[in-house]
Every structure is written in C-alpha cells, then in structure tokens.
Amino acid sequence: MNVPSPSSPHPARPSADRPAADIAAAKQAERTRLRAARRAIRPEERERQSRAAVEHLWAWLGPRVRARVAAGDAPAVGTVLSMPSEPDTAGLRRRLIDTGADVFVPVIEPERRLSWVRWRPDAATRRARLAPVEEPIGPRHGLDALADAAALVMPGLAVTDDGARLGQGGGYYDRVLAALPPSVPTVAVLFEDELLPAGSLPLEPTDRPVDAVATAAGLHMCRRPLPGSR
Numbered sequence: 128m129n130v131p132s133p134s135s136p137h138p139a140r141p142s143a144d145r146p147a148a149d150i151a152a153a154k155q156a157e158r159t160r161l162r163a164a165r166r167a168i169r170p171e172e173r174e175r176q177s178r179a180a181v182e183h184l185w186a187w188l189g190p191r192v193r194a195r196v197a198a199g200d201a202p203a204v205g206t207v208l209s210m211p212s213e214p215d216t217a218g219l220r221r222r223l224i225d226t227g228a229d230v231f232v233p234v235i236e237p238e239r240r241l242s243w244v245r246w247r248p249d250a251a252t253r254r255a256r257l258a259p260v261e262e263p264i265g266p267r268h269g270l271d272a273l274a275d276a277a278a279l280v281m282p283g284l285a286v287t288d289d290g291a292r293l294g295q296g297g298g299y300y301d302r303v304l305a306a307l308p309p310s311v312p313t314v315a316v317l318f319e320d321e322l323l324p325a326g327s328l329p330l331e332p333t334d335r336p337v338d339a340v341a342t343a344a345g346l347h348m349c350r351r352p353l354p355g356s357r
C-alpha cells in the first residue's frame with residue numbers, strides 16, 4: 128500500500144517550483160478572501176454549522192473517548208477556545224468534559240510554539256498578547272500531553288480534500304504536526320465552503336497535512352480512514 132507517512136510533507140505539491148515569496152503572498156491573499164467570507168456568516172448560521180460539524184465529529188470521536196474512559200484510560204483531546212469568527216468548539220468541549228476526557232487547548236509561547244493547558248468549563252482565561260484568542264491560565268504542558276490523545280481537533284481557514292491546510296499564518300500548527308506522533312488522529316473543524324478541491328491551496332515545504340475535516344456536511348477523510356471509522 129502506498130500510504131504516505133502522516134508526518135511526511137504533503138505528497139501533492141503544486142507549488143513546488145514557485146519562489147517562496149510568491150507562495151507566501153498567495154497564502155496571504157487566500158487568507159484575506161477566507162476571512163472576508165467568514166465575516167459574512169451570520170451568527171445563527173455559524174451556530175448551525177458549528178452544531179452540525181460537532182455532531183459529525185462526535186459520531187466518530189464520542190465512542191472512542193467513551194471506550195477509553197470505560198477502560199480506565201481517560202484520553203486527552205486537544206482542541207481550541209474558538210474565536211468569534213471560527214466554527215465554535217464549545218459543544219465539543221462540553222461533550223468531552225461530560226464524557227470524562229482531559230481537554231487541552233493551546234497557549235502561545237515565544238518562537239511560534241504552542242504549549243497546552245488543561246481546560247475546564249470554569250477555567251479563567253485571558254487574551255493572548257500575539258493573537259486575538261483567549262487562553263486559559265494554568266500549568267502549561269508540552270506536546271507530550273497529547274502524545275496518546277484520542278484526537279487533535281484543529282482550527283484553520285481552509286483545508287483541501289487531500290488534507291492541505293491553511294491556517295492563520297503563524298505556522299503554529301505545522302510545528303505541532305511535525306512533532307505529534309502520527310498515531311494521533313488530526314481533524315480540522317471548518318465551515319462548509321472551506322473544504323476545497325485538492326490542489327487549490329498554495330503549499331510550502333513546512334506545511335503538514337491533516338487527516339480529516341469536520342464540517343456541517345460531514346466528516347471528510349483526507350488521507351487515511353480515521354481509526355475506528357469503518
């Protein structure tokens with residue numbers, strides 16, 4: 128079987144021959160387009176799509192978390208505190224907590240690194256200095272907190288059918304994906320129009336693909352079936 132290793136660079140590399148500055152500029156233009164499209168999404172529509180995307184994600188993730196909790200091995204799950212422009216992960220976090228998972232969300236560190244803080248519904252948060260995101264206050268952990276996670280649920284602005292991801296531009300998640308054990312399934316949560324055809328996003332050598340995308344339309348497998356999904 129010719130399945131690419133999850134930690135290898137993305138196999139489809141339409142932008143391989145372009146100068147790096149061109150690719151970065153093309154990404155920036157795409158971010159501008161995608162952010163404008165997000166601003167046009169009404170709150171009720173964001174709510175609807177967030178609920179439906181979480182429902183599809185939970186149909187796969189819920190049973191896996193439950194099984195591990197029942198076996199006395201309550202898993203970690205990485206996710207985010209969503210910005211108002213993003214699909215809302217609040218419903219996912221509530222279900223994870225209700226089911227007994229350990230929920231971790233990112234905190235921005237120097238040199239575009241992330242650390243991970245355990246989140247509870249009553250967690251005190253503060254605004255990050257370098258991005259318009261809330262971060263919980265509390266002990267910070269390295270990526271080892273997610274080494275045996277049931278999933279890493281990621282933000283992003285768009286992902287292609289085959290898993291190429293465009294984020295907010297910090298490279299934070301590319302660094303995470305480069306260091307995360309390939310056994311941890313990675314899923315981006317997006318609005319419906321943000322799952323794009325393969326080949327339609329500019330790629331840099333440091334970009335790392337995601338395994339799947341959850342939208343209101345369903346859970347789309349980009350690279351390999353998620354464990355237990357069939």
Ligand SMILES: Nc1nc2c(c(=O)[nH]1)N(C=O)[C@@H](CNc1ccc(C(=O)N[C@@H](CCC(=O)O)C(=O)O)cc1)CN2
Nearest residue numbers: 207208209210233258259260282283294295297299300
């Ligand atoms: N909820 C959430 N948390 C996250 C991320 C994320 O994408 N979403 N990140 C993922 O890496 C990291 C934070 N990085 C971020 C960097 C920039 C922006 C941002 O929204 N910036 C401005 C854009 C300014 C500009 O135009 O250049 C904005 O969109 O208004 C958000 C997060 C870690 N935590």
Ligand SMILES: Nc1ncnc2c1ncn2[C@@H]1O[C@H](COP(=O)(O)OP(=O)(O)OP(=O)(O)O)[C@@H](O)[C@H]1O
Nearest residue numbers: 154293294295296297298299300301302305333334
């Ligand atoms: N593993 C890495 N090591 C060093 N530099 C990196 C790494 N990953 C990404 N970068 C740098 O970070 C820059 C921004 O990355 P990119 O445009 O892929 O961010 P993004 O995936 O859109 O953002 P984010 O992950 O923060 O949501 C890249 O131009 C690249 O130079």
